[in-house]
Amino acid sequence: xxxxxxxxxxxxxDAENSSIGYCGKVMxxxxxxxxxxxxxxxDDPRRIVHSLKVxxxxxxxxxxxxxxxxxxxxxxxxxxxxxxxxxxxxxxxxATLGRGLNRILATFLAGAxxxxxxxxxxxxxxxxxxxxxGIFVFLLAASVTFIRFFPRMKARYDYGLLxxxxxxxxxxxxxYRDEEILEMAHKRASTILIGAFIAVFVCVFICPVxxxxxxxxxxxxxxxxxxxxxxxxxxxxxxVVGSGESNMAHLQGYFSVLNSKQxxxxxxxxxxxxxxxxxxxxxxxxxxxxxxxxxxRQCAYRIDTLSGYLNSEVQTLLNIQNNQVQELCMKMxxxxxxxxxxxxWALKTMTEPCSAASSHITKSRAAANNLKSMxxxxxxxxxxxxxxxxxxxxxxxxxxxxxxxxxxVAYAEPIEKSIQKLASLxxxxxxxxxxxxxxxxxSCKTSSSNVGPHHVITMDRLASLQVQxxxxxxxxxxxxxxxxx
Amino acid sequence: xxxxxxxxxxxxxDAENSSIGYCGKVMxxxxxxxxxxxxxxxDDPRRIVHSLKVxxxxxxxxxxxxxxxxxxxxxxxxxxxxxxxxxxxxxxxxATLGRGLNRILATFLAGAxxxxxxxxxxxxxxxxxxxxxGIFVFLLAASVTFIRFFPRMKARYDYGLLxxxxxxxxxxxxxYRDEEILEMAHKRASTILIGAFIAVFVCVFICPVxxxxxxxxxxxxxxxxxxxxxxxxxxxxxxVVGSGESNMAHLQGYFSVLNSKQxxxxxxxxxxxxxxxxxxxxxxxxxxxxxxxxxxRQCAYRIDTLSGYLNSEVQTLLNIQNNQVQELCMKMxxxxxxxxxxxxWALKTMTEPCSAASSHITKSRAAANNLKSMxxxxxxxxxxxxxxxxxxxxxxxxxxxxxxxxxxVAYAEPIEKSIQKLASLxxxxxxxxxxxxxxxxxSCKTSSSNVGPHHVITMDRLASLQVQxxxxxxxxxxxxxxxxx
Numbered sequence: 017x018x019x020x021x022x023x024x025x026x027x028x029x030d031a032e033n034s035s036i037g038y039c040g041k042v043m044x045x046x047x048x049x050x051x052x053x054x055x056x057x058x059d060d061p062r063r064i065v066h067s068l069k070v071x072x073x074x075x076x077x078x079x080x081x082x083x084x085x086x087x088x089x090x091x092x093x094x095x096x097x098x099x100x101x102x103x104x105x106x107x108x109x110x111a112t113l114g115r116g117l118n119r120i121l122a123t124f125l126a127g128a129x130x131x132x133x134x135x136x137x138x139x140x141x142x143x144x145x146x147x148x149x150g151i152f153v154f155l156l157a158a159s160v161t162f163i164r165f166f167p168r169m170k171a172r173y174d175y176g177l178l179x180x181x182x183x184x185x186x187x188x189x190x191x192y193r194d195e196e197i198l199e200m201a202h203k204r205a206s207t208i209l210i211g212a213f214i215a216v217f218v219c220v221f222i223c224p225v226x227x228x229x230x231x232x233x234x235x236x237x238x239x240x241x242x243x244x245x246x247x248x249x250x251x252x253x254x255x256v257v258g259s260g261e262s263n264m265a266h267l268q269g270y271f272s273v274l275n276s277k278q279x280x281x282x283x284x285x286x287x288x289x290x291x292x293x294x295x296x297x298x299x300x301x302x303x304x305x306x307x308x309x310x311x312x313r314q315c316a317y318r319i320d321t322l323s324g325y326l327n328s329e330v331q332t333l334l335n336i337q338n339n340q341v342q343e344l345c346m347k348m349x350x351x352x353x354x355x356x357x358x359x360x361w362a363l364k365t366m367t368e369p370c371s372a373a374s375s376h377i378t379k380s381r382a383a384a385n386n387l388k389s390m391x392x393x394x395x396x397x398x399x400x401x402x403x404x405x406x407x408x409x410x411x412x413x414x415x416x417x418x419x420x421x422x423x424x425v426a427y428a429e430p431i432e433k434s435i436q437k438l439a440s441l442x443x444x445x446x447x448x449x450x451x452x453x454x455x456x457x458x459s460c461k462t463s464s465s466n467v468g469p470h471h472v473i474t475m476d477r478l479a480s481l482q483v484q485x486x487x488x489x490x491x492x493x494x495x496x497x498x499x500x501x
Numbered sequence: 502x503x504x505x506x507x508x509x510x511x512x513x514x515d516a517e518n519s520s521i522g523y524c525g526k527v528m529x530x531x532x533x534x535x536x537x538x539x540x541x542x543x544d545d546p547r548r549i550v551h552s553l554k555v556x557x558x559x560x561x562x563x564x565x566x567x568x569x570x571x572x573x574x575x576x577x578x579x580x581x582x583x584x585x586x587x588x589x590x591x592x593x594x595x596a597t598l599g600r601g602l603n604r605i606l607a608t609f610l611a612g613a614x615x616x617x618x619x620x621x622x623x624x625x626x627x628x629x630x631x632x633x634x635g636i637f638v639f640l641l642a643a644s645v646t647f648i649r650f651f652p653r654m655k656a657r658y659d660y661g662l663l664x665x666x667x668x669x670x671x672x673x674x675x676x677y678r679d680e681e682i683l684e685m686a687h688k689r690a691s692t693i694l695i696g697a698f699i700a701v702f703v704c705v706f707i708c709p710v711x712x713x714x715x716x717x718x719x720x721x722x723x724x725x726x727x728x729x730x731x732x733x734x735x736x737x738x739x740x741v742v743g744s745g746e747s748n749m750a751h752l753q754g755y756f757s758v759l760n761s762k763q764x765x766x767x768x769x770x771x772x773x774x775x776x777x778x779x780x781x782x783x784x785x786x787x788x789x790x791x792x793x794x795x796x797x798r799q800c801a802y803r804i805d806t807l808s809g810y811l812n813s814e815v816q817t818l819l820n821i822q823n824n825q826v827q828e829l830c831m832k833m834x835x836x837x838x839x840x841x842x843x844x845x846w847a848l849k850t851m852t853e854p855c856s857a858a859s860s861h862i863t864k865s866r867a868a869a870n871n872l873k874s875m876x877x878x879x880x881x882x883x884x885x886x887x888x889x890x891x892x893x894x895x896x897x898x899x900x901x902x903x904x905x906x907x908x909x910v911a912y913a914e915p916i917e918k919s920i921q922k923l924a925s926l927x928x929x930x931x932x933x934x935x936x937x938x939x940x941x942x943x944s945c946k947t948s949s950s951n952v953g954p955h956h957v958i959t960m961d962r963l964a965s966l967q968v969q970x971x972x973x974x975x976x977x978x979x980x981x982x983x984x985x986x
Contacts, residue, residue, distance in 0.1 A: 071643030158556030321806040391894040409876040419901035
C-alpha cells in the first residue's frame with residue numbers, strides 16, 4: 017500500500033531521540049554543538065564575517081564614550097548611537113540602508129511633528145495640555161499602526177513607521193520646555209546619524225553582502241536546480257531495476273524552490289535600497305526577478321508532481337521499455353534540463369541567453385513533437401509489441417509522465433523569454449553572447465532559422481494545433497516511425 | 502500558440518497605468534485611497550481593532566508622565582516604558598508575549614552580565630579598563646550575532662538576542678559608577694516591566710488575536726480551499742463548450758495555499774508563547790499543524806499542475822465525452838473535494854473526522870478503482886465508440902487528468918490520518934463525533950466495516966497492486982462496465 021510520503025525532516029530526529037535518555041540527549045547536544053557551529057559557519061562563511069562586522073561596529077561606536085570631545089558634547093544621549101548601530105545593522109547592505117534611512121527619516125519627521133504638537137499643547141493652557149496631547153498620541157499611534165498593515169508600506173517602511181510612532185510619543189509626551197526639547201532633539205538626531213553612519217560604513221565597506229546580488233544568484237540557482245532534476249530524471253525513471261545506484265538525493269534539490277517566494281520578495285525589497293554595485297546599476301529592475309521566480313516556482317510545482325511518479329513501485333512497464341517512448345521522454349527531460357541549466361548560467365553571468373539554450377529548447381520541443389506524432393499514429397506503436405492490443409492501464413504512468421514532461425518542457429521557453437526581456441530592460445547590463453561566443457552564436461542563428469518560429473507545445477493542446485514539422489530531424493524520425501508501424 | 506501563463510497581478514496595473522498621465526495617476530490614487538482604506542479595514546476588521554488597541558496602550562503609558570508619583574520616581578527613564586509599549590505591541594497575543602518576555606529576560610540577563618563586566622573592568626585600572634571593555638563588547642556582539650543566524654534561535658529568540666547585545670553594550674560601556682548603574686538598571690527594569698505589562702494587558706484582554714487560533718483556522722481554511730477547487734474542477738473541465746459560465750475565479754482560491762509555508766511557521770512560533778485559550782490548552786501541539794500544512798501544500802502543487810489542463814484549448818475530446826471516464830473523473834474530483842471540505846470542517850470545529858469524510862474518501866477511491874478497472878479491461882472502452890481503434894494522442898489529456906486526479910485523491914487519506922493523529926495527541930481536545938452526530942457516526946462505522954482497510958491507490962501504482970474490490974458498489978459498477986464492453 018503506497019501513500020503520499022510527507023517530506024518531514026523531524027521524523028528522523030524523533031526516532032533517534034526516543035532511543036536515548038534525557039541525559040544522553042543533553043550530552044549529545046553539548047558534544048555536537050561545536051561541530052554544528054563549525055558546519056553552520058562553513059555553510060555560509062559570510063555569517064562569520066557579518067558577526068565580526070557587528071562586533072567591530074559596536075566597538076567603534078563604543079569608542080564615542082571614550083573619545084572625550086564627543087562625550088562632552090553628547091553626554092548620555094551617546095547611548096542612542098549604540099542603540100542605532102545594534103538595531104540598524106543587518107546582514108545585507110540593502111536591509112541596513114533601508115533600516116538606517118527609515119530610522120533617520122522617521123526620527124526627523126516625527127520629531128518635527130511631535131515638537132509642533134507639544135508647542136500647540138503648551139499654548140492651550142495647563143488643563144487642556146494633557147487632553148490635547150492624549151488625543152494626538154492616540155490618533156497618530158492608531159492611524160500609523162493601521163498604515164503598517166498595508167503590504168506595500170509593510171515591505172519598505174515598516175520600521176520607519178514604528179520609529180515614527182515612537183519618536184512622536186517620546187517628544188510630544190515629554191514634560192520638557194520647548195528649548196530643552198530642541199536641544200534633546202538636536203543631540204538625539206546627531207547620535208542617530210553617527211550610529212547609522214557607522215553601521216552603514218562598516219556594512220558597505222567591509223565585505224559587503226548585497227541583497228540584490230543574492231536575489232540574482234538565488235533566482236539563477238533555482239532555475240539550475242530544476243535543470244539538474246530534469247537532467248537526472250530520465251535516467252532515474254527509466255533505469256532498469258538493479259542497473260545502478262539510485263540518484264534520488266540529487267533529485268531533491270528542487271525542494272527549496274517550492275517555498276522560495278517570500279525570501280525572494282524580501283530580498284527584492286532590500287535590493288531597492290541598494291546603490292549601484294558590481295554588475296548592477298542603480299534602478300536595476302529587481303521586481304522583474306520576482307516574475308522569473310514565479311515562473312520557476314510554477315515549473316517546480318509540476319516537477320514536484322512529476323517526482324511523485326519516481327516513487328511509484330512500478331516505474332516503467334516492460335512492454336514500453338524497449339521502444340522509442342522511453343528515448344523521447346529521456347530526451348525531452350535531459351534537453352529541457354540542459355536548457356534550464358544554460359539559462360541559469362546565462363542569468364548568473366548576465367550573458368544574453370542564446371545559442372546553447374535555444375538549441376536545447378528546440379531539441380526538447382522536437383522530442384515532444386516526435387512523441388506526439390508517434391502517439392497520433394497508432395496506439396500499438398506505444399506498445400511496441402507488434403499487433404497486440406494495448407491495455408490502457410499499462411501505459412497510464414508512461415503517458416502521464418510524458419504529458420507532464422511536455423508541460424514542463426513548455427516552461428523552458430517562457431523562462432528563456434523572461435530572461436531575454438530582463439536583458440533588454442532599462443538599467444540592465446547583460447553581456448552580449450556575440451562577443452563571448454562567436455561560434456556558439458552562429459550555431460544558434462542557424463538552428464533558429466532552421467526551426468522557424470518557436471512552438472510551445474504541450475500534449476494536451478496538440479489536438480487543436482496544426483503543427484508544422486519544420487525540423488528535418490523530426491521529419492525523418494516521423495517517417496521512420498510511420499514505416500515501422 | 503499556447504505557453505504557460507505567468508500568474509502576475511502587476512500586468513493588469515501596468516497596462517492600466519500606461520494609458521493615463523502622471524497627474525491622472527496621482528489623482529486616481531488620492532481619490533481611491535479612502536476607498537482602499539475602507540476595503541482594507543473591512544477585509545479584516547481586526548486590523549482596525551488592533552490599531553485602536555495600540556493607540557490605547559500608548560495613551561495609557563503616556564499617562565505615566567502625568568501621574569506625578571510615577572514620574573517623580575522614574576524621571577526620564579519613563580520613556581523606556583513608551584519605547585517598550587511601541588516596540589513590543591504586536592498583532593497577535595503570541596507575538597506580543599514573545600517579544601515582551603524576550604525583552605524582559607534579555608534586559609535582565611544582559612544587565613547582570615554588563616554590570617559584572619563593568620565592575621571587573623573598573624577593578625583592572627584606568628588603562629586596562631577601556632581595552633577590557635572593548636574586547637568583551639566585541640566578542641559578545643560577534644558571538645551573539647552569529648547565534649542569531651541559527652534557525653531555531655532566530656524563530657523564537659531573535660528579538661531577545663538583539664536586546665541582549667544592546668543592553669550589554671549600554672551598561673558595560675557607560676561611564677557611570679557602579680552605584681549609578683544599579684540605580685539606572687533598577688529604574689530601567691521597572692519601566693520596561695511596566696511597559697511590557699501594559700502592552701500585554703491591552704493585547705490579551707481587549708479583543709485578543711491568538712496566533713494559535715489563526716494557525717488552526719488557516720490550516721483548516723487551506724484544506725477547504727483545495728476541497729472547493731476539486732468540487733468545482735469536474736464541472737469546469739468537462740463542461741460542454743457554451744454550456745455555462747466559466748467558474749475559473751472560484752477555482753483560483755488554492756493559489757494562496759502554495760506559498761503558505763512561511764506564514765504558518767511564523768504563526769506556529771508565536772503560538773508557542775500563548776497560554777491556554779478557548780479550545781486550545783497550554784502545550785497544544787502547534788508544530789503538528791505544520792505537518793498537516795506540508796501535506797496540504799503537496800496536494801496543492803498537484804492541483805496547480807492539474808489546473809494547467811483547465812487552460813488548454815481542447816479540454817475534452819468528443820470521443821470520450823459521452824462515456825464513463827468523464828463520470829468517474831467527476832466523481833473522483835467531487836468526492837475528494839467533499840472529503841477535504843469535511844476534513845476542513847472537522848479540523849476547524851475540532852470534531853474527530855469520521856463518517857462523512859471517510860465515506861467521501863471511500864467513494865472517491867472507489868471511483869479511482871472503477872476507472873482503473875475500466876482502463877485495464879480495454880482500450881476501446883475509453884473511446885466509447887464501439888470497435889474503432891483509439892488514437893492514443895486523443896486520450897492523453899484525459900488519461901493525464903485522470904492520473905493526476907487519482908494522485909490527488911490519494912492525498913485525502915493522509916490528510917484525514919494526520920487530523921486523526923492530531924485529535925489523539927496529548928493536550929488536544931477534539932470533540933467526539935459520536936456525541937455530535939450519532940447518525941452520521943453509525944453510517945461511518947458501517948461504511949468502514951464494509952470497505953475493509955483503506956487502500957490508497959494511485960494509478961501509476963496499480964499494476965503492482967492486487968486490489969480487492971471489497972465495496973459492493975464498486976463490484977457492481979465493474980460488472981456493468983465489463984458487460985458494456
